[in-house]
Amino acid sequence: MDELFDLAGGTAVSGSPASAELSVFDRTFPARVAVLMRSRPITETIVAANRQGWPAATYDVATFALAAIDLVIAQQGFAEEATYDDVVDGLTTLARRTAPERPASEHRRVGEYTVDALLNRGEREAPFTYRISDFTDEARTHQRRQVQFRLLIEREDPVRGEVVLNATRDAINALVGGLEFDVEDEQVANEVLLERQLAKGAFDAAERAAVRARLLSVSLAEDLRELIKNTRRDLRAVIQEWATVVPQRLATAREHIAGRMEAEHRLLAKVRESLESDDQQVTMAAARIAALLTECSRRHDALHRQVIAARSVFLDE
Numbered sequence: 242m243d244e245l246f247d248l249a250g251g252t253a254v255s256g257s258p259a260s261a262e263l264s265v266f267d268r269t270f271p272a273r274v275a276v277l278m279r280s281r282p283i284t285e286t287i288v289a290a291n292r293q294g295w296p297a298a299t300y301d302v303a304t305f306a307l308a309a310i311d312l313v314i315a316q317q318g319f320a321e322e323a324t325y326d327d328v329v330d331g332l333t334t335l336a337r338r339t340a341p342e343r344p345a346s347e348h349r350r351v352g353e354y355t356v357d358a359l360l361n362r363g364e365r366e367a368p369f370t371y372r373i374s375d376f377t378d379e380a381r382t383h384q385r386r387q388v389q390f391r392l393l394i395e396r397e398d399p400v401r402g403e404v405v406l407n408a409t410r411d412a413i414n415a416l417v418g419g420l421e422f423d424v425e426d427e428q429v430a431n432e433v434l435l436e437r438q439l440a441k442g443a444f445d446a447a448e449r450a451a452v453r454a455r456l457l458s459v460s461l462a463e464d465l466r467e468l469i470k471n472t473r474r475d476l477r478a479v480i481q482e483w484a485t486v487v488p489q490r491l492a493t494a495r496e497h498i499a500g501r502m503e504a505e506h507r508l509l510a511k512v513r514e515s516l517e518s519d520d521q522q523v524t525m526a527a528a529r530i531a532a533l534l535t536e537c538s539r540r541h542d543a544l545h546r547q548v549i550a551a552r553s554v555f556l557d558e
Contacts, residue, residue, distance in 0.1 A: 265376050274373045275388045279411050282369050282392060283307075286358040293354060295347050299340050305332050305355045313393060313408045314455070318462045318540055322398060322405040328356050359393040360406075366395065413460045439511050444526035451533035458501075458540040465494070465547055469554050476555075483555055491548055498545045505538045 264270055287302045309328050316323040332352030337345070360366050368389040375384045390411040398405045435454065439447050468487065471479050479487075512534065515527035 266381055268377045271373060271375045271377060271386055275386075278369075278371050278373065278388050279390060279392075281371060282358065282361070286355065289358075290354070293350070295343065295351065299343070300336055300351050301339070302351075302355060305335060305351070306359060308332065308335060309356055309359055310392065310408050310412050313406045314413065314459050315536075317407055317459050318466075318543060320400075322407070324403055324405055325356060325395070328406060329353050332356065356393070356406075359412075360395065361391070366391075407463075408459070410460060410463055413456055413463065436508060436511070439508065439515075439530075442523075444515070444523055444530070448526055448530050448533075451530045451537075454537050455533055455540075458537050458544070461494075461497075462540060462544050462547070465544065465551065469547070469551060472551075472554055487551075487555075491551055494548050495545070498541050498548065502538060502541050502545075505534050505541070509534050509538070 283303055283306045286306060290300065290302045291297045309332055312328050312331050313323050316327075329349070329352040332355055333348045336343075336348035336351040340348075357363070361369055368391050371388045372385050373388055375386045376382070378384065391409045392412040394407050394409060395404050396407055397403070435447055435451060468479070468482075472483070476483075509531060512527050512531045515523055516531070518524050518527070
């Protein structure tokens with residue numbers, strides 16, 4: 242069988258199309274591998290679950306892990322953000338529903354095991370660290386790159402005096418679809434999709450789009466929170482950004498948020514029309530979509546206040 246490539250030189254050989262090229266040499270390839278790595282901690286958690294003392298294949302740890310991230314995201318940015326115990330309690334309920342015949346103490350351990358894994362508590366909450374291959378330099382030689390990320394983090398809420406959980410941008414991207422994207426462009430596209438799905442009566446697809454809208458709103462808020470946190474921690478580290486790109490980013494964010502809130506009001510009006518349907522399934526789906534859109538609107542209202550206050554944070558520092 243003809244070889245497609247001379248891998249040492251990256252050149253096509255006889256029997257292969259002249260235009261053929263391994264994608265691994267493309268400069269975007271390592272970033273794609275890095276995105277793939279985000280799911281690896283969950284895969285490792287599934288494998289390690291078989292050594293935890295409960296019967297193998299009893300609990301679906303992958304579902305529990307994503308449910309935990311989703312629960313954190315649902316509260317993130319609001320006054321009552323999820324605590325460790327909140328998330329463990331939620332997963333304990335899932336474990337009890339999964340295996341009601343198993344002891345309650347085991348259900349609790351499953352919840353704790355899953356959340357601890359997402360926090361990487363086994364490594365004292367250090368970032369997950371993996372090494373990947375990179376063939377993208379001019380000579381296409383093999384190099385090693387380090388990929389680091391977190392999924393869930395703990396932070397102190399100064400208002401409540403409690404430690405709460407937050408999902409990182411990496412976790413949000415993984416849950417949205419495992420891709421990097423421009424949040425603002427993605428939100429606009431998602432709203433157009435949602436509006437078309439509602440117009441067609443495709444309520445299952447519309448509900449998925451509404452869930453995606455919530456995740457995108459959280460992601461946008463996380464970007465701003467990171468900027469404000471870095472400004473308060475060490476202004477010198479971000480002073481150049483404030484002198485160049487941040488003012489335009491804040492102006493763009495204000496316009497974007499205003500547009501999103503207007504779109505959400507419009508979509509809510511369309512959804513509420515379906516609440517009067519005689520079809521109970523349509524009514525229930527419309528109610529869930531309305532709740533998600535209402536949450537998005539609340540998030541954007543809070544985000545708008547943060548954007549307005551960001552300049553004051555900079556001046557105070």
